[in-house]
Amino acid sequence: MRIFLQLATFIAACLFTVSCQVEGCTDEKAQNYDAKADTDDGTCTYNYGGREYGQLTIGSQDVNVLNYSIYIDGTYSGTVNKYFSKELTCGNTSALLKTIYAGTHTIKAESSTGIIRECSVTLAAQECLVVLIENMEETTGSVMFYTASDLGYGNITVKLGSLGSRTITKYSSSTPGCGTDGCATFTDVPPGTYSYSATCTYSIVWSGTITTSIGCKKIELTGTGTNSNTGTDVSTGNITFWTGGDSGDCGTITVTLGSYGQRTVNYSYASSPGCGATGCATYTGLPYGTYSYSATSTGGCSWNGSVTLSSSCSMMQLVGN
Numbered sequence: 001m002r003i004f005l006q007l008a009t010f011i012a013a014c015l016f017t018v019s020c021q022v023e024g025c026t027d028e029k030a031q032n033y034d035a036k037a038d039t040d041d042g043t044c045t046y047n048y049g050g051r052e053y054g055q056l057t058i059g060s061q062d063v064n065v066l067n068y069s070i071y072i073d074g075t076y077s078g079t080v081n082k083y084f085s086k087e088l089t090c091g092n093t094s095a096l097l098k099t100i101y102a103g104t105h106t107i108k109a110e111s112s113t114g115i116i117r118e119c120s121v122t123l124a125a126q127e128c129l130v131v132l133i134e135n136m137e138e139t140t141g142s143v144m145f146y147t148a149s150d151l152g153y154g155n156i157t158v159k160l161g162s163l164g165s166r167t168i169t170k171y172s173s174s175t176p177g178c179g180t181d182g183c184a185t186f187t188d189v190p191p192g193t194y195s196y197s198a199t200c201t202y203s204i205v206w207s208g209t210i211t212t213s214i215g216c217k218k219i220e221l222t223g224t225g226t227n228s229n230t231g232t233d234v235s236t237g238n239i240t241f242w243t244g245g246d247s248g249d250c251g252t253i254t255v256t257l258g259s260y261g262q263r264t265v266n267y268s269y270a271s272s273p274g275c276g277a278t279g280c281a282t283y284t285g286l287p288y289g290t291y292s293y294s295a296t297s298t299g300g301c302s303w304n305g306s307v308t309l310s311s312s313c314s315m316m317q318l319v320g321n
Contacts, residue, residue, distance in 0.1 A: 027051070029126045047126055048099045054123040058107070059088045059095035062134040068109040068117070070096055080109070080133060090128035102127070109133045114142030114178045114216030116188060141191065142216045145184040145198065147171040151223050151236065151285030152260055153200040158184040158221075161194040168198075168221070178216035189217075198225075204234055204287065223285045234287045237312045241281040241295070243268050243320075250320050251298035255281040258291045265295075265318065275313035 024037030029051060030044035048055050058070055060083045070077045078096045088095060102125040109117040117136035123129050145158045149171055156168040163186050170182025179185045184198075191213045198206040204225040210217060223236030241255045243265050253265040260283050267279020276282045288309055295303040295318055307316045 047128075052102050052125045053099055054102050054125060054127040054129065055091065056098040056100060056105075056107075056121070056123065056129055056131055057088065057090050057092060057095050058098065058131045058133070059084055059092070060133045061085070061088055062132075065134045067112045068133055069111075071108040071110070072098060072100065073105055074108075088130055088132065090130055107131060107136065109136055110187070112178070114144075114187070115214055116140040116142075138214045139190070140188045141212055141214045142178050143186045143189050143194070143210065143212055143219065144176075144178050144180070144216060145196070145219045145221055146176055146180070147221050148174065149223075149284055151221075152283055153202050153204055153285060156184070156198050156200045156221060158196060158198040160186050160189075160196045163189065163194070175218065175220075178218065202287070223287075236285050236287050237309050237314065238275055238282055238284045239286060239291070239307055239309055239314045239316060240273075240275050240277065240283075241265055241293070241316045241318055242273055242277065242279075243318045245270060249299045250301035253281070253295050253297040253301070253318060255293060255295045255318075257283050257293045260286070260291075272315055272317070275315065 021039050022037045023039045023041040024034035025032045025044040026037050026040040027033060027044045030046055032043065032045055056072070059080055060066060063083045066081055066083055068080045070080060077098050080096050082094055084092070084095070091097065100123065102123050104120060104122045106120050107118065116139050117133060118139050119131065119136040121129060121131060143160060145166070145168060147156070147168060151171070157165055158168065159165045166184035166186060168182065168184045172180065172183070176183055189212055193209055193211045195209050196207065198221055206221050206225045210219060225234050239257065241263070243250070243253060245268055254262055255265060256262050263281030263283065265279065265281045269277070273280060286309055290306055290308045292306050293304070301320060303318050307314055
């Protein structure tokens, strides 16, 4: 009888233990965490794609802080071009959302005008964190060198302090925006004073110093530089070749000026036109001096000679021969 009672007690205890087990998700970080569960059944689900991930919500509540490109740990993640007049809440789909592994991350925001802002954030697993651009620290700016006309010097290589070199490959007809293609743009430049120098294939150099701060500093390289061979200042101007009615049946004229390439004269004028007039062959940004030229036409005419540039513009008429 005693053995029977002991066995019955053991069975009852086992049944009682089994009946007290509650299966479910026991991970407090999970979406479906069950506080009553004492046995994990493998059904846990998580926000942001996994247990060890979180989400960054990046935006601005300041209308003056817009159009920023966002880089997270050096990788471009998107652009913020909308501000929130009310408090930006986590997960707002109109902001820039980034699901990322939990840990410490560096965020850089770069504006279209060259302002650089940075911050470091630590994101916990399954956390959603709001990052406001206006609260990030301004750190560096940009410096851009450009030419506002075709100087006739070809590509210009610019060196800025110890920040390396960039090349101007195009000219802009007006002041370009910071970072415009073809300009020599240096980014991530800490505030300070820097020496710069610029050179081209025609022995013309520019040099000077600039003081930068946050934002974009623009420097125009004009036609005035220094001849690296003689050390003398260089002034520049334009040469325009034109033709009048006395050119007869010469037709279209192709002009070659020294090593400055070819231009075409395809229109005749009754009197001397203005410098750079339509249909004339115009060379811009030439250093003062004397140049040899040659010209041929579709009608069999030809010219050879020299022209001296000593002012802002020299007009050379090609007379029919």
